[in-house]
Amino acid sequence: MTENDLISEGLNLMLLGMGFVFVFLTLLVVATALMSRVITFYEKRVGLLPEEGIPAPTAVLGNPVNNTTTKDKDANLISVLSAAVHRFRQKNK
Numbered sequence: 001m002t003e004n005d006l007i008s009e010g011l012n013l014m015l016l017g018m019g020f021v022f023v024f025l026t027l028l029v030v031a032t033a034l035m036s037r038v039i040t041f042y043e044k045r046v047g048l049l050p051e052e053g054i055p056a057p058t059a060v061l062g063n064p065v066n067n068t069t070t071k072d073k074d075a076n077l078i079s080v081l082s083a084a085v086h087r088f089r090q091k092n093k
Contacts, residue, residue, distance in 0.1 A: 001009075
């Protein structure tokens with residue numbers, strides 16, 4: 001075989017492979033869209049999905065009431081970190 005024959009065979013094989021992948025992915029997209037439509041139709045018919053979309057929430061969640069201040073949290077954090085450093089230094093003497 002000559003170089004031209006090898007190049008043409010390579011191009012043919014490349015086009016065949018790319019065509020196969022393109023057809024497979026196209027069929028995959030069509031199958032996924034079809035399954036989505038079938039499931040949506042089934043859920044609407046059975047009554048699992050609302051007809052007009054997602055209902056609005058009925059309760060509004062607010063920020064929880066927290067009585068501890070930032071200063072108390074900082075003091076607590078510093079004491080915990082100091083204890084951890086002290087224990088680490090005792091353990092690794």
